[in-house]
Amino acid sequence: MGFDLASTISNNAHRQGELHGAHVNPQFARVLRTIGFDKTYVRATGPYLWDDRGNQYLDFLGGYAVCNFGRNHPTIKKALSDYLALDLPTMVQFEAPLLSGLLAEELKRRVGRGLDYVFFTNSGAEGVEAAIKFAKCATGRPALLYAPKAFHGLSSGAVSLNGCPSFRDGFAPFLPECRMVAFDDLAALERALAAGDVAAFVIEPIQGKGVNLHSPGYLEAAARLCHRHGTLFVVDEVQTGIGRTGSFLAIDQEGSVEPDMVILSKALSGGYVPVGAVLVKSDVWKKVFSSLDRAIVHSSTFHQGAMAMTAGLAALAAYDEIDAAARAREMGALLKNGLEAMKPRFEMLKQIRQRGLMIGIEFGAPKSLLLRASWTATHALDKNLFAQAVVIPLMEDHRVICQVAGHELDVVKLIPPLVINESDVRWFLTAFEDVMTKLHRASSAVNLLARLGRNTMFGSQRGSDEVASK
Ligand SMILES: Cc1ncc(COP(=O)(O)O)c(C=O)c1O
Numbered sequence: 210m211g212f213d214l215a216s217t218i219s220n221n222a223h224r225q226g227e228l229h230g231a232h233v234n235p236q237f238a239r240v241l242r243t244i245g246f247d248k249t250y251v252r253a254t255g256p257y258l259w260d261d262r263g264n265q266y267l268d269f270l271g272g273y274a275v276c277n278f279g280r281n282h283p284t285i286k287k288a289l290s291d292y293l294a295l296d297l298p299t300m301v302q303f304e305a306p307l308l309s310g311l312l313a314e315e316l317k318r319r320v321g322r323g324l325d326y327v328f329f330t331n332s333g334a335e336g337v338e339a340a341i342k343f344a345k346c347a348t349g350r351p352a353l354l355y356a357p358k359a360f361h362g363l364s365s366g367a368v369s370l371n372g373c374p375s376f377r378d379g380f381a382p383f384l385p386e387c388r389m390v391a392f393d394d395l396a397a398l399e400r401a402l403a404a405g406d407v408a409a410f411v412i413e414p415i416q417g418k419g420v421n422l423h424s425p426g427y428l429e430a431a432a433r434l435c436h437r438h439g440t441l442f443v444v445d446e447v448q449t450g451i452g453r454t455g456s457f458l459a460i461d462q463e464g465s466v467e468p469d470m471v472i473l474s475k476a477l478s479g480g481y482v483p484v485g486a487v488l489v490k491s492d493v494w495k496k497v498f499s500s501l502d503r504a505i506v507h508s509s510t511f512h513q514g515a516m517a518m519t520a521g522l523a524a525l526a527a528y529d530e531i532d533a534a535a536r537a538r539e540m541g542a543l544l545k546n547g548l549e550a551m552k553p554r555f556e557m558l559k560q561i562r563q564r565g566l567m568i569g570i571e572f573g574a575p576k577s578l579l580l581r582a583s584w585t586a587t588h589a590l591d592k593n594l595f596a597q598a599v600v601i602p603l604m605e606d607h608r609v610i611c612q613v614a615g616h617e618l619d620v621v622k623l624i625p626p627l628v629i630n631e632s633d634v635r636w637f638l639t640a641f642e643d644v645m646t647k648l649h650r651a652s653s654a655v656n657l658l659a660r661l662g663r664n665t666m667f668g669s670q671r672g673s674d675e676v677a678s679k
Pocket residue numbers: 273332333334335337360361362363413417445446447448449474475679
């Protein structure tokens with residue numbers, strides 16, 4: 210009697226497609242079938258997953274950058290089983306919990322930059338919502354700036370700062386006074402700030418959609434410009450943070466950027482318990498939580514739950530144990546070098562954008578006539594198709610899991626766990642080379658397209674990038 214997890218799973222083996230089709234998200238279940246991602250994973254460790262047939266997969270998607278320390282990292286796993294064994298109280302609400310105090314202290318120590326207080330959340334989007342409210346309250350201004358292709362989450366406030374039409378369609382009206390400012394363009398930013406009504410500029414140091422990097426010096430100068438105009442500079446490190454790009458924060462490699470708020474989430478979970486954190490300057494904080502009456506003017510029921518705080522503390526311990534930032538730099542450089550070395554042989558391989566283990570592989574139109582015909586045909590059919598023509602055979606033929614980098618982009622994105630080693634890099638590069646070789650043989654390119662045509666519903670409805678590109 211009672212509930213037994215292992216037998217619940219084994220008694221319902223292979224029902225997930227049917228269950229999701231009937232009760233959760235039939236469209237997503239269909240997407241998974243279409244692109245051949247409808248596997249039954251039964252076990253995971255580090256950067257590997259195993260399916261019910263014993264096949265091993267290399268995970269270069271990392272749960273959308275949640276699994277920086279690999280799946281089921283022993284330190285994090287032990288901390289969470291210790292948490293359960295200790296029967297600790299959580300969510301007493303009218304108390305100041307020890308674990309959130311410790312995690313706040315630890316995050317401040319690592320981030321520095323005069324960010325004095327930490328507001329905990331349950332997700333990245335919730336962190337963005339908090340930052341929006343804090344910025345409006347602290348400045349008394351209504352407007353917010355964001356970049357084209359920006360992705361800050363999909364809740365109502367966060368989607369108002371989303372620079373991808375595909376995520377906005379159908380959800381208007383958005384928050385008022387949310388204005389898009391050209392990417393990486395200081396003059397455009399200065400013009401936007403001159404209105405004098407901008408509460409905050411919310412920015413990803415490296416954009417997740419497409420893996421777009423700013424020019425050297427842009428972030429530092431943009432923060433300075435914002436401050437000159439009384440605008441807060443809010444850095445969204447939900448995806449780039451906690452070692453992903455080769456330093457604790459991505460802005461650690463960008464000179465002396467002075468953010469007013471930094472938003473973290475994803476990897477802080479240790480891959481287990483949803484958690485996020487907004488680190489906030491004290492002058493901003495004091496305007497929001499300005500009196501005893503306003504002590505919990507912004508909050509949420511689960512926002513500093515003990516299990517999430519345990520996961521956060523253990524994730525930071527794992528970060529130190531594996532020397533995560535150094536590994537991201539080392540393995541990222543190996544991948545970048547391997548991919549660069551292929552460029553002369555594969556004319557559709559256009560640009561590799563890399564910082565640590567956040568990598569965008571961009572494809573471009575080939576020069577040779579036959580290949581150009583298949584490139585043009587692919588794009589005429591659906592602008593999402595080409596990147597899928599890389600992602601699908603990586604999975605089908607090589608058991609490598611990765612994703613397209615966004616809607617209508619010819620970019621494949623790699624965000625593997627930071628625990629990958631040299632043989633994982635070789636696994637990926639060998640697989641990628643094989644897929645590229647086939648795509649660069651005109652006849653094979655046609656075959657691949659036929660296979661995609663067989664597999665996909667592209668053209669008849671939106672493709673998997675909508676759901677598989679966060
Ligand atoms: C930069 C960035 N900000 C915010 C979010 C939203 O986080 P969540 O999905 O936890 O709400 C994401 C998610 O991918 C993200 O990449």
